[in-house]
Amino acid sequence: MKIFIDSAKLTEIEEAYRCGVCDGVTTNPSLIKAAASEGGSDLEEYIKKILTTARGTPVSLEVTEYTFEGMVAQGRKLYKKFNPVAENVYIKIPVNPSFEGEGGREFEGISAIRVLAGDGIPINCTLIFTPEQALMAAKAGARIVSPFAGRIDDLIRKRAEVKFEKADYFPTEGLEGFDDDGVVSGIDLVAQIVEIFDSHGIEAEVLAASLRGSRQVRDAALAGADIATIPMYVMRDMLVHPKTREGMRGFLEDTIPEYAALGE
Ligand code: G3P
DSSP: EEEEOOOOOOOHHHHHHHHOOOOOEEEEHOOOOOOOHHOOOOOOHHHHHHHTTTTSSSSEEEOOSSSSHHHHHHHHHHHHHHHHHHHHHEEOOOOOOOOTHHHHOOTTTHHHHHHHHTTTTTTEEEEEOOOHHHHHHHHHHSSSEEEEEEHHHHHOOOOOOTTOOOTTTOOTTTTTOOOOOOSSSSHHHHHHHHHHHHHHOOOOEEBEEEEOHHHHHHHHTTOOEEEEOOOOOHHHHTTTOHHHHHHHHHHHHHHOEEEEHHTO
Protein backbone atom coordinates (compact mmCIF):
# COMPACT_ATOMS: atom_id res chain seq x y z
CA MET A 1 0.00 0.00 0.00
CA LYS A 2 1.26 3.44 -0.89
CA ILE A 3 1.36 6.10 1.80
CA PHE A 4 0.47 9.69 0.99
CA ILE A 5 0.62 12.60 3.38
CA ASP A 6 -2.69 14.38 3.86
CA SER A 7 -1.42 17.91 4.36
CA ALA A 8 -0.63 21.16 2.61
CA LYS A 9 1.99 22.16 5.20
CA LEU A 10 5.38 22.19 3.53
CA THR A 11 7.20 21.49 6.82
CA GLU A 12 5.16 18.31 7.31
CA ILE A 13 5.52 17.26 3.68
CA GLU A 14 9.30 17.77 3.80
CA GLU A 15 9.52 15.69 6.98
CA ALA A 16 7.45 12.86 5.51
CA TYR A 17 9.64 12.74 2.39
CA ARG A 18 12.85 13.03 4.42
CA CYS A 19 12.03 9.85 6.32
CA GLY A 20 11.44 7.99 3.08
CA VAL A 21 7.90 6.69 3.53
CA CYS A 22 5.96 9.08 1.39
CA ASP A 23 4.54 8.19 -2.02
CA GLY A 24 2.41 11.27 -2.62
CA VAL A 25 0.51 14.23 -1.19
CA THR A 26 -3.19 15.05 -0.94
CA THR A 27 -4.47 18.54 -0.29
CA ASN A 28 -7.92 20.08 -0.21
CA PRO A 29 -9.18 23.63 0.40
CA SER A 30 -9.42 23.03 4.18
CA LEU A 31 -5.82 21.76 4.33
CA ILE A 32 -4.65 24.73 2.23
CA LYS A 33 -6.45 27.02 4.70
CA ALA A 34 -4.67 25.30 7.61
CA ALA A 35 -1.31 25.78 5.85
CA ALA A 36 -1.94 29.35 4.75
CA SER A 37 -0.29 31.01 7.77
CA GLU A 38 2.86 28.91 7.20
CA GLY A 39 2.71 29.61 3.45
CA GLY A 40 2.90 33.39 3.74
CA SER A 41 1.52 35.69 1.07
CA ASP A 42 2.72 33.87 -2.04
CA LEU A 43 0.53 30.77 -2.17
CA GLU A 44 1.53 29.99 -5.74
CA GLU A 45 5.23 29.74 -4.84
CA TYR A 46 4.35 27.72 -1.73
CA ILE A 47 2.41 25.18 -3.79
CA LYS A 48 5.30 24.99 -6.25
CA LYS A 49 7.63 24.11 -3.36
CA ILE A 50 5.25 21.32 -2.36
CA LEU A 51 5.34 19.97 -5.91
CA THR A 52 9.13 20.06 -6.01
CA THR A 53 9.42 18.37 -2.62
CA ALA A 54 7.14 15.59 -3.86
CA ARG A 55 8.98 15.33 -7.19
CA GLY A 56 8.19 12.06 -8.92
CA THR A 57 5.11 11.35 -6.79
CA PRO A 58 1.50 12.58 -7.17
CA VAL A 59 0.20 15.74 -5.52
CA SER A 60 -3.56 16.30 -5.56
CA LEU A 61 -4.83 19.86 -5.92
CA GLU A 62 -8.57 20.32 -5.53
CA VAL A 63 -10.86 22.62 -7.49
CA THR A 64 -12.96 25.13 -5.56
CA GLU A 65 -15.54 25.66 -8.29
CA TYR A 66 -18.72 23.59 -8.08
CA THR A 67 -20.32 23.78 -11.51
CA PHE A 68 -19.36 21.58 -14.46
CA GLU A 69 -18.00 24.53 -16.47
CA GLY A 70 -16.25 26.03 -13.45
CA MET A 71 -14.54 22.77 -12.45
CA VAL A 72 -13.39 22.04 -16.01
CA ALA A 73 -12.01 25.56 -16.49
CA GLN A 74 -10.32 25.65 -13.06
CA GLY A 75 -9.01 22.11 -13.35
CA ARG A 76 -7.38 22.94 -16.67
CA LYS A 77 -5.89 26.18 -15.32
CA LEU A 78 -4.49 24.56 -12.18
CA TYR A 79 -2.98 21.74 -14.20
CA LYS A 80 -1.45 24.11 -16.77
CA LYS A 81 0.01 26.36 -14.08
CA PHE A 82 1.34 23.71 -11.72
CA ASN A 83 2.00 20.49 -13.60
CA PRO A 84 5.07 21.82 -15.47
CA VAL A 85 6.82 22.36 -12.10
CA ALA A 86 7.40 18.66 -11.42
CA GLU A 87 4.96 16.76 -13.69
CA ASN A 88 3.13 15.33 -10.69
CA VAL A 89 -0.23 17.10 -10.41
CA TYR A 90 -3.52 15.26 -9.97
CA ILE A 91 -6.63 17.39 -10.10
CA LYS A 92 -9.11 16.60 -7.37
CA ILE A 93 -12.79 16.74 -8.31
CA PRO A 94 -15.74 16.13 -5.97
CA VAL A 95 -17.89 13.24 -7.15
CA ASN A 96 -21.03 15.35 -6.83
CA PRO A 97 -20.63 19.08 -6.19
CA SER A 98 -24.35 19.84 -5.87
CA PHE A 99 -25.86 21.15 -2.65
CA GLU A 100 -29.10 20.21 -0.94
CA GLY A 101 -32.15 21.25 -2.92
CA GLU A 102 -30.15 21.49 -6.15
CA GLY A 103 -31.62 18.58 -8.06
CA GLY A 104 -30.35 18.08 -11.59
CA ARG A 105 -26.67 18.85 -10.93
CA GLU A 106 -25.70 15.36 -9.78
CA PHE A 107 -23.73 14.54 -12.93
CA GLU A 108 -21.56 17.67 -12.95
CA GLY A 109 -18.65 16.11 -11.03
CA ILE A 110 -18.38 12.99 -13.14
CA SER A 111 -18.96 14.99 -16.34
CA ALA A 112 -16.04 17.24 -15.38
CA ILE A 113 -13.95 14.15 -14.67
CA ARG A 114 -14.79 12.77 -18.10
CA VAL A 115 -13.69 15.99 -19.86
CA LEU A 116 -10.52 16.55 -17.80
CA ALA A 117 -9.50 12.88 -18.03
CA GLY A 118 -10.08 13.16 -21.76
CA ASP A 119 -7.54 16.01 -21.78
CA GLY A 120 -5.06 13.57 -20.22
CA ILE A 121 -5.24 15.17 -16.77
CA PRO A 122 -5.00 12.60 -13.95
CA ILE A 123 -8.00 12.89 -11.65
CA ASN A 124 -8.47 12.06 -7.99
CA CYS A 125 -12.21 11.92 -7.32
CA THR A 126 -12.99 13.02 -3.80
CA LEU A 127 -15.82 13.04 -1.24
CA ILE A 128 -16.75 9.42 -1.95
CA PHE A 129 -19.17 7.94 0.57
CA THR A 130 -20.68 5.00 -1.31
CA PRO A 131 -19.32 2.20 -3.49
CA GLU A 132 -21.67 3.41 -6.25
CA GLN A 133 -20.08 6.87 -6.26
CA ALA A 134 -16.67 5.20 -6.57
CA LEU A 135 -17.92 3.09 -9.47
CA MET A 136 -19.32 6.14 -11.30
CA ALA A 137 -16.10 8.11 -10.72
CA ALA A 138 -13.93 5.30 -12.06
CA LYS A 139 -16.22 4.81 -15.08
CA ALA A 140 -15.92 8.54 -15.80
CA GLY A 141 -12.14 8.21 -15.91
CA ALA A 142 -10.80 9.01 -12.43
CA ARG A 143 -7.41 7.41 -11.77
CA ILE A 144 -7.89 7.61 -8.01
CA VAL A 145 -11.10 7.42 -5.98
CA SER A 146 -11.05 8.72 -2.41
CA PRO A 147 -13.52 7.24 0.10
CA PHE A 148 -13.61 9.29 3.33
CA ALA A 149 -13.42 6.55 5.94
CA GLY A 150 -13.38 8.63 9.13
CA ARG A 151 -16.36 10.71 8.12
CA ILE A 152 -18.49 7.59 7.55
CA ASP A 153 -17.53 6.46 11.05
CA ASP A 154 -18.62 9.89 12.35
CA LEU A 155 -21.97 9.50 10.63
CA ILE A 156 -22.61 6.02 12.01
CA ARG A 157 -21.55 6.97 15.54
CA LYS A 158 -23.82 10.01 15.43
CA ARG A 159 -26.74 7.85 14.32
CA ALA A 160 -25.98 5.46 17.17
CA GLU A 161 -25.76 8.44 19.54
CA VAL A 162 -22.32 7.30 20.65
CA LYS A 163 -20.07 9.97 22.17
CA PHE A 164 -16.70 10.09 20.43
CA GLU A 165 -13.62 12.13 19.75
CA LYS A 166 -12.51 12.58 16.13
CA ALA A 167 -9.50 10.29 16.51
CA ASP A 168 -11.26 7.51 18.45
CA TYR A 169 -10.85 4.07 16.87
CA PHE A 170 -13.93 2.69 15.13
CA PRO A 171 -13.88 -1.03 14.26
CA THR A 172 -14.29 -2.25 10.69
CA GLU A 173 -17.32 -4.31 11.71
CA GLY A 174 -19.06 -1.19 13.06
CA LEU A 175 -21.82 -1.14 15.65
CA GLU A 176 -24.53 -3.77 15.60
CA GLY A 177 -27.75 -2.45 14.14
CA PHE A 178 -26.25 0.67 12.54
CA ASP A 179 -25.09 1.28 9.00
CA ASP A 180 -25.22 3.80 6.19
CA ASP A 181 -27.15 2.11 3.41
CA GLY A 182 -25.29 -1.18 3.87
CA VAL A 183 -21.92 0.34 4.80
CA VAL A 184 -21.08 -0.42 8.43
CA SER A 185 -17.84 1.58 8.78
CA GLY A 186 -15.40 3.71 6.82
CA ILE A 187 -13.10 0.75 6.36
CA ASP A 188 -16.05 -1.37 5.23
CA LEU A 189 -16.65 1.29 2.56
CA VAL A 190 -13.02 0.98 1.44
CA ALA A 191 -13.28 -2.83 1.44
CA GLN A 192 -16.48 -2.82 -0.63
CA ILE A 193 -14.94 -0.52 -3.24
CA VAL A 194 -11.78 -2.66 -3.40
CA GLU A 195 -13.91 -5.78 -3.86
CA ILE A 196 -16.01 -4.23 -6.63
CA PHE A 197 -12.97 -2.87 -8.47
CA ASP A 198 -11.14 -6.21 -8.16
CA SER A 199 -14.05 -8.31 -9.34
CA HIS A 200 -14.74 -6.06 -12.35
CA GLY A 201 -11.15 -5.36 -13.33
CA ILE A 202 -11.48 -1.62 -12.70
CA GLU A 203 -8.06 -0.05 -12.70
CA ALA A 204 -8.66 3.12 -10.66
CA GLU A 205 -6.74 3.13 -7.39
CA VAL A 206 -8.63 3.16 -4.10
CA LEU A 207 -7.27 5.81 -1.76
CA ALA A 208 -8.46 5.55 1.83
CA ALA A 209 -8.87 9.13 3.07
CA SER A 210 -10.03 10.77 6.29
CA LEU A 211 -7.98 8.33 8.40
CA ARG A 212 -7.56 9.41 12.01
CA GLY A 213 -5.54 6.71 13.72
CA SER A 214 -2.75 4.25 13.25
CA ARG A 215 -4.96 1.18 13.64
CA GLN A 216 -7.31 2.56 11.01
CA VAL A 217 -4.36 2.71 8.59
CA ARG A 218 -3.69 -0.96 9.37
CA ASP A 219 -7.37 -1.72 8.69
CA ALA A 220 -7.20 0.16 5.38
CA ALA A 221 -4.17 -1.92 4.38
CA LEU A 222 -5.97 -5.14 5.39
CA ALA A 223 -9.00 -4.03 3.35
CA GLY A 224 -6.76 -3.84 0.27
CA ALA A 225 -6.60 -0.05 -0.22
CA ASP A 226 -4.03 0.87 -2.87
CA ILE A 227 -3.19 4.10 -1.06
CA ALA A 228 -3.77 5.55 2.40
CA THR A 229 -3.51 9.28 2.84
CA ILE A 230 -2.45 10.07 6.37
CA PRO A 231 -2.14 13.25 8.45
CA MET A 232 1.21 13.85 10.13
CA TYR A 233 -0.04 13.09 13.66
CA VAL A 234 -1.20 9.65 12.49
CA MET A 235 2.15 8.99 10.77
CA ARG A 236 3.88 9.68 14.08
CA ASP A 237 1.43 7.40 15.94
CA MET A 238 2.24 4.59 13.50
CA LEU A 239 5.74 4.42 14.96
CA VAL A 240 4.91 4.61 18.63
CA HIS A 241 4.63 1.68 21.05
CA PRO A 242 5.42 1.74 24.79
CA LYS A 243 7.42 -1.51 24.52
CA THR A 244 9.57 0.06 21.78
CA ARG A 245 10.34 2.92 24.18
CA GLU A 246 10.97 0.57 27.09
CA GLY A 247 13.25 -1.59 24.95
CA MET A 248 15.11 1.48 23.74
CA ARG A 249 15.74 2.59 27.31
CA GLY A 250 17.05 -0.88 28.17
CA PHE A 251 19.46 -0.98 25.21
CA LEU A 252 20.74 2.47 26.11
CA GLU A 253 21.34 1.52 29.74
CA ASP A 254 23.13 -1.69 28.75
CA THR A 255 25.44 -0.08 26.21
CA ILE A 256 29.07 -0.59 27.26
CA PRO A 257 31.48 2.19 26.18
CA GLU A 258 33.72 -0.22 24.24
CA TYR A 259 30.78 -1.19 22.04
CA ALA A 260 29.60 2.41 21.53
CA ALA A 261 33.15 3.39 20.56
CA LEU A 262 33.07 1.00 17.60
CA GLY A 263 30.56 3.23 15.84
CA GLU A 264 32.38 6.50 16.50
O1 G3P B 1 -8.23 13.29 2.97
C1 G3P B 1 -9.41 13.87 3.39
C2 G3P B 1 -9.21 14.47 4.71
O2 G3P B 1 -8.38 15.58 4.66
C3 G3P B 1 -10.44 14.71 5.48
O3 G3P B 1 -10.12 14.29 6.74
O4 G3P B 1 -10.34 13.98 9.13
O5 G3P B 1 -11.31 16.03 8.04
O6 G3P B 1 -12.35 13.82 7.71
P1 G3P B 1 -11.09 14.55 7.98
